Amino acid sequence: MEKEMVTVSQENAKLREIVEDLETRLNSQENRIRILENGIEECQGNNKDLNKHSNKTKIMKTSEETNLKIPTNPPERQSNSLKRSTDGRSKHPKTNPTIRDSENIAFFSFLSQSQDTPSHSHIIVFDSAPTDPGNHYNRFSGIFTVPKSGTYVFTWTIYCDYHGFLNTQLIINQDVFVSSYCNADGVTWYKSSTATAVAKVTQGDVVFIRTHSSETNKGQILSNHYLKTTFAGWFLF
Incomplete structure (x- = not known):
């Protein structure tokens, strides 16, 4: 009888250790979940701020495009600008988009x-x-x-x-x-x-x-x- 009681007592002790270990792991997981939830909330807040900034930028860009005035030439000046010089070359020669003529290489x-x-x-x-x-x-x-x-x-x-x-x-x-x-x-x-x-x-x-x-x-x-x-x-x- 005493041996059985000792055995039961040992098993109970092991069970308590297992329960304590499970509780520790559960607390650790709960803390990790809270950290992740806080991170998600922070990311969501950042996304909201970015969306607000993006919308504001779009509104400003639209406003600038609306207020932009495109100068126009009188019909006579436009016609003259399309004329070529007497030697057959355009008044506006093509330029190299990669470098400037004056650039030192x-x-x-x-x-x-x-x-x-x-x-x-x-x-x-x-x-x-x-x-x-x-x-x-x-x-x-x-x-x-x-x-x-x-x-x-x-x-x-x-x-x-x-x-x-x-x-x-x-x-x-x-x-x-x-x-x-x-x-x-x-x-x-x-x-x-x-x-x-x-x-x-x-x-x-x-x-x-x-x-x-x-x-x-x-x-x-x-x-x-x-x-x-x-x-x-x-x-x-």
Whole structure:
């Protein structure tokens, strides 16, 4: 009888532990539900504010469009504006929507810090571009997009770490235009290689520097306070 009572007592204790654990979990779930409900209410409030702002913006835009006055030319002036000059050309010549005639096309970029040994076909992203008046070089992708057809000069300098070597290429669209090799293997100091190319390109072409598609590279691409790995280009004619 005593053994049975002990057994029942132990089972009751286990049941109490289970009930307490369930109560704890239930309280935790209730708290999470309250947090989620508060978040939903906050989101709904934000949506209401956004809808109010959107409606207000639409009303303001409609009002501006209604009050906008479109100037009109007298019939005689309109007729004259459509006439062409005696040489057959329009008085309003077409303009290039991409660039202005007076815009200088040039960029200069460099690596802000050294990079670990690059893999094959790795585009080198020169992430700092202090000179790029037309914003045609993308310092996040490392790609220069040609804004105007013509002949350009491109040049790049690569510094390789001692005991290292790097094979780089100038790529125009998908084609290798020219290559450069920096070799510091077997020496106890860094070395550099510089290559320059003059290329005829078309508006919309992309130009960038990458590593060789199959040749192995060894060592870092160096760029620091004392030396810079650079990439530059400019419109020639």
